[in-house]
Amino acid sequence: MNQLVVLDALLSTRSVSKSSERLFLSQPATSCALARLREYFEDDLLVSVGKTNALTPLGSSLIKPVRDVLLQVQTITRARPSFDPSTSTRKFTIESSDYVINVFLSEVIRRASVVAPMMEFDLRSINPQTPDNLENGDAEILIIPHYAIVQGHPKEELFEDKFSCLVCANGAFKDKEELTTEEYFDANHISVEWGGGRRITFDTRVIAAGNKHRKQTVVAPSFSLVPELLIGTDLIATLPHRLAAKITRQFPLKLLPCPTEIPHFTENVQWHKFRDNDPSVLWLRQLFQETAASIKERDSAPIKSSSKRSVKTPGARTGAAKKAR
Structure with missing residues (x-):
């Protein structure tokens, strides 16, 4: 079992030195373990290719089964007749x-x-x-x-959740209770893409699939940065409703219904x-x-509601109440 732990580290890091650091072993001890594994499997497992290391075909085929075995063992060793969250250090x-x-x-x-x-x-x-x-x-x-x-x-x-729009409370859309489709697609937008692969959001996928295009003049790496980028501009951000509603309680921004159809997720x-x-x-x-x-x-x-009442900002409702009086 100890050899499998070393093998798992070697297969994932492809490096004796990095495996040593992960396992808190000396490099000679890790090298000796690799030698024993090579002898057992009758395969090099890890070979030098230029300045890097690569796995042999057998080494590559062992990655998943070795990790699966270790995960199952971990599950067994954590098994207890009862679980007490008040004392757990999990x-x-x-x-x-x-x-x-x-x-x-x-x-x-x-x-x-x-x-x-x-x-x-x-x-x-x-x-x-x-x-x-x-x-x-x-x-x-x-x-x-x-x-x-x-x-x-x-x-x-x-x-x-569904999608709603956020705009600056003092911007070009400050007097709007809803946006037209033309206003929405004519405006400049903030979009969110994240991760090394620049993953796009669900609403962006849907709009692109409908052969429509938003003018994304700002691309943020996370949702949390959108409010600061939106304040003082005439940009529109399309965000999940729960997050957009929460943001309006913290920033001078206004919530509006999304004028283009985007399915709930x-x-x-x-x-x-x-x-x-x-x-x-x-x-x-x-x-x-x-x-x-x-x-x-x-x-x-x-x-549950898609009416204007469900997405008005507190300020808009106050203004309407004053007008009614």
């Missing part, structure tokens, strides 16, 4: 978008800090390697939209199939569902 590695962290995981963390004060959460941004990270165990939990589900692993729906929690019966994962999934139900109940009126 650490979860979760990958999601900063939108999910803002509107959902922030509430999960607040709840967990009360019922599981010693538990740790390592929150990471989704990226092009996210599917592989779930497969190899580097990420234990994913919270991802329905179109990014990793096949072969269990999932549960958490919550649904769902965020899902996903975990590795080998962790399906892990009691700590079961507990966290339950906490996710309780949090999602609470958020849905709190936001049910604006999410």
